[in-house]
Amino acid sequence: MAKQKPGRRSIACGRELMMEVPDHSVGRRVYYVSGFDPRGAPFYHRFFSQQLTRFTERTGRVFSMGPRRKDGRGLLSRWQVKEEGDVGAVVCNLDYCFLHWDDIVRGAWVRDPIRLLRSGLLMYNYYLLQGALWRIRRISYPAAICILVPFGVALVAMLLAILAGFVVGSLAATTGLVAPLPWLLALTIGLGVLVVAWQLAEQLKIVWMFRSMQFTRLIGQSGDGALRGRLKLHALAILELEQREPAAEILIVGHSIGSLVMAMLAAELRRQPGFAVIGPKLSLLTLGQILPFLAEQASAKTFHRDLVELSLEPRLPWLDVSSTDDFLCFPGVDPYASCGLDIPEPAYLVMELIPLAQRQALTSLWEVIKHQLGLHFEYIATADPERSGGFDYLELVLKPAAGSVLNEHPFS
Template sequence: MQQAEDQHGVQADLVIVDQDQPRRRIYFLSGFDPRGASFYYRLFSEQVRQLKRRSGRRLQVGHRRGQQVDRLLSRWQVREHGALGLDFCFLHWDDIARAHWPKSPLVLLWDGIGIYAWYLLGGGYWKMRRWSQRVALCGLYPTLFVGMVAVVLTLGCALLAVVAAAWQLPALVLHGLQLALVVLGCWQAWRLAEALGVVWLFRSIRFTHRLGQARDGDLRGRVAELAERILSLEQQDPAAQVWLAGHSSGSFVMAMLAAELRRQGADQQLAGRLRLLSLGQNLANLAVHGKARGFHADLALLAQEPRLPWLDLTSRDDYLCFAAVDPYQSCGVPRPGAGAYPELRLIPLAQRQGLTSLGALLSHQFDLHFEYLRTAAPERSGGFDLIEELLLAP
């Protein structure tokens, strides 16, 4: 056993994977999130411990193998009674998220001008609103926050001008006080925006907008590498069942990857074993862009027979997802054949956190968006529990 530090400085044990065949392997794609595998390993481990305490099952989460072993995926396992039940493979595109994660407020403000010109004047808002009024309003959240800050600072400067006139202060002093107010106000507004998730949300909007403008070369290259890595691993160490899952913005990366797997021969190699799962998806955020022709082609390929089983889980309590929205209808991609695809399923998320009022629901949106990845008691789960589903025998 070796010791190594991951990219966040967290020390982890590196273990060689046993050769017994896992009952199930999940390839997981996180949303637009720079925190990487260490965050999701801690989240997953805690959820397994909660399930273990609640059910009495003898579950054990193994150590995480980090990017020092494999730059494309991090990996950990869950055993029950010594048998390998689940092999969890976190697929890395978090480094691409970090590369598209500007820290400067000025860069974000400048980019926001062009993005919201398209959103408000170019029809973006109405395209989103057609499929989800809540998502469309969430898209306005960053610009509404900036507008509110501008109004408050303008009123503050006007109040200072009134006070300066009453006290007969020199113009130079007034301008100095106004400048200090603007600088201090902007700094505090930035801190508040980060605390409320406004900055995170706009970075995600910015990245998806860039993908929608066909500036997706780095992500496309990574998707091709991930497909090759998955097929190689499944050839060397095949699992009885294979899941490809994407959460939030990871849902459209999942769709890209599933299409690329078909192009590379997964229909033959993984026949009958591969299924798709999207959690809190926002596929329409990308699909509504007319220039996202590569993504439209991916969806069209996935709709061809034989179709991969695809379950799409969303919630009307989650304002950051397109709840029960058919991704094919949202972008006008034809779907040959009969029957709905993917299978759209709604689950109630608010009851899992005991949220009963609109105020509580609105103030917990970002945390609620991660509720798909957590376990819950059966009476509160809403009919689906990801951790339990993953740990069931195929």
Template sequence: MEKFKRKVFYLGGFDPRGVRFYHQLYRDQAARHAALTGDSLAVSARRAGAAGSTVSAAWTVDNDAAGTQTDYEYLRWEDLVGKVWIRNPLKLAWRSIATYVGHGRFMQFKRMKALRPGPVLTICYPPFLAVMIPLLFALIPALLLWTVLPFWAAALVGVGVSALLSGRWLNKLVVPWLLRFIHYHHRLAAGGPGAALDERLDAFAQRIADELDGPWDEILFVTHSAGTILGMSVMRRLFDRRGDGVPAHFAMVGLGQVVPVVALRTDARWYHADLSALADKPFRYVDLSFPPDGAAYFNVNPLLLVADRHAARVDMLSPRFHLFYEPENYHGGWSNKYEAHFDYLRVGDRLSPVDFISLTAGRRRLDESIAAFRTIP
């Protein structure tokens, strides 16, 4: 019997970890999926994508029990992320000042809060904690030791304690990562993608266009986190290349969608033009964003951020991770915000019809997966 052939394009978030990390993550989650279903998934080694290794990497996923074969293509931009990834904490602090001045001038915080209050807190708490945590770690021991030591000595000890402990706590609360993420998207909103990223987005759109008429039963363009922002620009470019539109078996999937981070900046006119251009384009879009994920915009349709209508067929869903994890494995709470944002790419303790492996290598088509998910009470 001929296999069901699926083509997946994956565009990830603002992460300098590249294809090696995500290929291994896919292999690990495929093994978890196999343990839950009994369907053995064979994930091949990585290879260069059709447009070259700088644009994409690829691997094949064979699910013989389900009769499916997936050609998975990882769209690469981690090299561009690495070039702007700020490692020096003092430089990051300095750049963050300009970032929040820019957000104060151009971000529509009132509208953002009306859409989802959680991401407003996620944007605003990093600079507060970046100041308060080092200050408290310095101040508390300094004041305690001042009773037995000269002020200068107590202050030096406090600074030393703060230097030793602050970084660990800030990393636990993902403050440095969020500051880098927010700074990058401040620059992206204000200045546009720039020549290198602009060229890469064109290459991504061309790769998808090249496969739309290929021998595939289903084509999925899956975006995650910051990739959901860039994904809308890729879609605009894809339609520019396809005057006749996209086939019915193509769909875009957004995981942990964060489009308002750029779309709600009044100075991001280039991005508003991309979103506006999609208003009258018919295509399938599925958004899976989890309400407790403080970075994601659950139930916020990105196609309505700059337009009052759209021609796309849209489903807005929560993946409801809490139903599919045991309590001890569920990524809840402040200290797990970063991990929770990656649960979109994982398989839980119980199988979900819309977990990442089920969508990209499972036996159901996308719409069948969503229909099965909707039956879960």
């Protein structure tokens, strides 16, 4: 589509409204599944608005963006994005739906350092002593390093705390302080080192990374009851919405840990009696996926059944976008191969690798390491064509509407 002349932007954002969205014709509907993120729909609504502003400034296309509206049962939040042509015709009519599982994330967001340490010992027993880390190392070296980062930081912090406490206690003992004052001082210094290390790890998102790994491990141990129950409700809500306000195109997007949640949801949808109505319109997109992180766990039988379900004909079109610059994902790793599932040809899913570092002008390995979290969110951002690496999320979801029927693949 030819670039329009820059025009006046109209991007309206508002507070979430507990009301139904009026019935209207929808060109494309996106169901977005976030990663292990407790911030929920308000954050992603703001983030989308910011990216839409950047996209508008770059392309000259003029959009209006509505407020967040939560559906009656609180399972998803929605906002509409429209682009009108010169004669008032709707060029793009996007219904963006944020699927809520952030409350489950907040419930699993352990804040007590002692509880995290105890669960960490169990998790690293699996990775270090039961061979899981070496299996992951064979399919993705950066992912294996990321698994070791929280363990390494905790180990270094404890060693520094012991060393600092010992040195201070020994020096205090030479000053003539009466026991046990030198060792109480040593204990205080050691605990202080641990507090500072914890705060630094929180600031660098290392604790967040550990929490997300712990949650994924819990799902693999059949601790996914609450999540499975939520996804069944999501599947029913999607079918209900598509019956009430049918869209011409449907795209389910999963980012980070949301990629495995998206796969579980897509499999659940396929099992529903009403799936045949939406199946021909439905496509899947994973961004920065960590599917092998769960798939490699032998105990994740239910998830393996989900992968088998998705591999059955007719297969849903599924594009996976990842990057070797993103150490928090499994770039170009087939989740089926990672768990040894025998899937008939052709291979499923379609994988695309993009360079993320150039989006933020990162030219050294150290810069890439320092900006990992920012790079992980670049998948859902917009970028200038010469820096996008051939993929732009906003460009994809804001393609002109296909009309009343799906006449082209959403990411073709």
